[in-house]
Amino acid sequence: MIVAQQKPINDIAQMINDCKKVLFVGCAGCVTVCLAGGEKETEVMASAMRIKRTLENNPLEAITYTCTRQCDPEYIASLDNVVKDVDAIVSLACGVGVQYLAERFKDKWVVPALDTKFIGGSTVHGVWEEKCGLCGECILHRTGGICPIIRCSKSILNGPCGGSQYGKCEVNKDIDCAWQLIYDRMKALGKLDKLMEIQPPKDWSKSRDGGPRKAIREDVMIDE
Amino acid sequence: MIVAQQKPINDIAQMINDCKKVLFVGCAGCVTVCLAGGEKETEVMASAMRIKRTLENNPLEAITYTCTRQCDPEYIASLDNVVKDVDAIVSLACGVGVQYLAERFKDKWVVPALDTKFIGGSTVHGVWEEKCGLCGECILHRTGGICPIIRCSKSILNGPCGGSQYGKCEVNKDIDCAWQLIYDRMKALGKLDKLMEIQPPKDWSKSRDGGPRKAIREDVMIDE
């Protein structure tokens, strides 16, 4: 899942300070799971914003809607009738959703309520950790199912480095050394020999190095 | 959504070449939507792998299961009884899901069937585009709902650069210049003055620069 967190409420308030009617749009996808922008969070934000603006003698009409997903055109189409008379749209989706709304509603001021942080998952309820670096060419079969690209602070392919001490990363004592984890796991699996293969430099052009990326599946495209 | 694509089938086959029984695990989240690792794709892959192995006189028992999400411990728990006698697990989830499986099933060889590419959404059926760079501090309210961090090849904050010609990026004629899009949209919204504010260097420590990231919501944590 994509993990995001809410911006400070006053930062969001400032983005819509001169608007009289605002639509707050939640997303029932990833940001619901990470408790940042689902239906509940959207209601809370709208409510907080109405209270704040009333106290400032600048009343706000705040309405809400939560889409199944904001990253698919068909799910934001249902907003077409809702947006008509609003002065701004606040999206509680990840950065993808904000941009889908901005593209569809070209005459509206669309602003983000969240900071989109990483892709990962929860370890315990209320804590999420980054797990995948979207490098474009997965190597988890070489590293025992532990990603050194994102979980090693240096993203090294032949680790660990000299900064690994007692299983922790030198960047921060709260960060496990990914290469220690990889070594321990490969040892337990009896596959330490696989770690002896030196990995050549990674082809970063499959990551972000060639500009924004596309994925195409011609066999499912509807139009020729 | 997280967008991923399948690795070449022979690459996956090689990862499990010496296994007799393999569990293929799909994910009903993002990778179902981007048609890379849902229930259907999981069945197809298992079927293709069985055929290939029969032809090689090295028959494979391939079983399948599709989790609601692979990035939450509660949804992969249902695999506990399924994995017992398999020699390997092939995950058709994004890199996050693969790592969740590897962490839960410590005595199993867990390998990725997909390359996880980016976060974005579809433009037309069968085409997905990168839209968000997970920079950790969203600036879409300054740029008309168009992200220069990921959609500008240079990630510049005060654009466009000299490589923008006829609305296209110099990196590739198929890439729109994000700053051209931003300018056009801000002009249409009557907010060109906002673009005159020079943006200072971005704080990349909120992105990946400080090692793997965490998000914490203390108010929803169950344990003290």
Add this chain to the structure above:
Amino acid sequence: MPEFEPKIVAFCCRYCAYTAADLAGSMRLQYSPNIRVVEMPCSGTIEHGVILNAFEKGADGVYIAGCNLGDCHFLKGNVRAIKRVAAVKKVLDEIGLGGDRLEFFHVPASEGTKFAKVANDMTERIRQLGPSPLNKSAAGNAKKEGGQTA
């Protein structure tokens, strides 16, 4: 001008504070008539949005009353409630309403006196703070619906 009578919503866990309210009645205890009690299956069922909604609908103060630590019928519901209250207090501070208007109290079932004391203390606190600034413009209305019938 009559003294300000705050309107206070008290979300009470049925396993402790709500039972304590009954006990307070049996004990013939007098306590502030400004509170409106809402019975909850557990203080842990309170949600951020419900608290804000109470303020939007005219409450001058809100409190959640749950079991002592370790006594929760659902093990940790009260711990969750305490954390949520802390989070909403922060929101109330940020939006200018003030986190002081919201509180969490432990009120065991056997302590009718504590139930009464909490009701009186919270009423006094909110009286000191004055009417919710959200009610100022509609002060007349707020008064009309006010505390005496609680």
Add this chain to the structure above:
Amino acid sequence: MPEFEPKIVAFCCRYCAYTAADLAGSMRLQYSPNIRVVEMPCSGTIEHGVILNAFEKGADGVYIAGCNLGDCHFLKGNVRAIKRVAAVKKVLDEIGLGGDRLEFFHVPASEGTKFAKVANDMTERIRQLGPSPLNKSAAGNAKKEGGQTA
């Protein structure tokens, strides 16, 4: 040893190829008995997995028969089928079964002769290719269930 009689599954759109099969019958046309016809609401309903499944279950060849381009009752179902067939052919090549064992044909409802010709051509093609290598070990079984009853 008798000549190899391939077992071929033909997924036929009801708006064209399936109707053409009826017509071929009315016209008293002879065609290869090796094909098993599966009626589809549209060739566009074929799925990657169904094709692979047919091979796993013993088919020596598979083809999908749909309308001419522009004639699809659902506008573009046949276009989708063609793309899917191309994708599965690639998979069959990659896994060593061979994409030649799979094909897409346009068979309009009015062309009973074309239906018969496609059936015969595909049977001949698969006969040339020989039994599916998946059936070799179980050749006896595959034969027993074989073409004559199609």
